Amino acid sequence: MTTHIAAPLLPLDADPRTATGRTLGWGVVSTGRIARKVTPDIASLEDSRLVAVSSRSQEKADAFARDVGAERAYGDAEGHSGLDRMLADPEVDVVYVASPHGQHRDHALAAIRAGKHVVCEKAFTVNAGEAREVFQAAREQKVFVMEAVWTRFQPGVQRLLRLIADGAIGEVEWVQTDLGFAAPEDPEHRIWRQDAGGGALLDLGAYVMLWPWGAMGFPSGADITARLRDGVDELSSITGSYRGGVAQMQMSLVSSCPSTATISGTKGSIRVGAPMHSPRSAVVSLSGDAQESGQAGSEETLEFPFTGVGYVYEMREATTRIQRGDLESPVMCWDDTLRQMELFDNLRRQIGVRYPNDAA
Ligand SMILES: NC(=O)c1ccc[n+]([C@@H]2O[C@H](COP(=O)([O-])OP(=O)(O)OC[C@H]3O[C@@H](n4cnc5c(N)ncnc54)[C@H](OP(=O)(O)O)[C@@H]3O)[C@@H](O)[C@H]2O)c1
Secondary structure, three states, X not given: OOOOOOOOOOOOOOOOOOOOOOOEEEEEEOOOHHHHHHHHHHHOOOOEEEEEEEOOOHHXXXXXXXXXXXXXXXXXXXXXXXXXXXXXXXXXXXXXXXXXXXXXXXXXXXXXXXXXXEEEOOOOOOOHHHHHHHHHHHHHHOOOEEEOOHHHHOHHHHHHHHHHHOOOOOOEEEEEEEEEXXXXXXOXXXXXXXXXXXXXXXXXXXXXXXXXHHHHOOOOEEEEEEEEEOOEXXXXXXXXXXXOOEEEEEEEOOOOOOOOEXXXXXXXXXXXXOOOOOOOEEEEEEXXXXXXXXXXXXXXXXXXXXXXXXXXXXXXXXXXXXXXXXXXXXXXXXXXXXXXXXXXXHHHXXXXXXXXXXHO
16 A cells, blocks of 8 residues: 655644744746735745746736735846746745646746746646656756645645555545536636646646545556547546556536545545545545444544645645755655656547647
């Protein structure tokens, strides 16, 4: 049984906002939806300083900086991109990349070459080749890089993965996960654009894989069935084969889904409440042993602590690792990102989804 995702174990009871070292200056790339949501959690760390935001538009950068309390705003100006201007700011130590998938490689590479540490939104890049390039640059520049799979750092996820690893529900043999929402119909939205790395797999794949990966390890094989719209996958179902069992993972950009997970083992099961990638509670059911010993089954609801809107845990990990001089986090290590991107490449080949970046 793997404990890979949960190891080494993060301290579950510590307040993630408590300082663990020197204060780091953060720069945020983009003024989009997730940048707006995550930034207050970054600012809530005692050892962080929200130094700057970059945008293609000075106006948008100014408004964002005003709203979230960033000290400086860099938009495109005088032939320089907002990003390049921000990367020239010596007080920016770490860059949080929150642009569309299709832009992650370029934005992360620019930051690394400027000597900045990087926390980059998922999907890390559009394909595995791009991810390798980014990690190679980080290795050369000796900077920290991490894919922002925030779910792995959640207290609920860490606690449940420990329970599973300790054998609480026996050997895990079957996992089901689903995640979906009705995305905006706007064809210009990044989620529908090939140049932005659109589609459900890159958007939701890291989340639906979380529980199968945590409970059974990395799949030895995977098959996907998908419905495409304008060249990207809008609805899909992955069946993963694992050493010990099977997983069913569903994703949708067109329908509202329960967004839950069920992990079934030989002695019981865990139902992770919605949203399963950022759980506040779960029900652990043990099947009992009525025939052998007459022992009844049991059911317990576990509640998990939650700080901010849930991003503070991954930002604590990145901050502490950078303060220690580490280049990666063992919880979301480079190898995991690479394996995941390779699997996504394989699944995209199966359904014929190709992005402009794939040609490079
Ligand atoms: N962790 C999570 O919970 C979570 C949730 C949703 C999304 N995400 C991830 O966060 C990233 C951004 O998603 P989002 O939903 O925030 O997207 P979004 O609202 O469309 O924002 C993306 C921003 O990127 C900037 N940008 C730079 N180059 C661009 C280009 N060529 N085309 C379009 N925008 C460009 C734009 O900001 P400027 O105009 O200011 O340059 C834009 O507002 C994705 O990787 C996504 O998977 C994570």
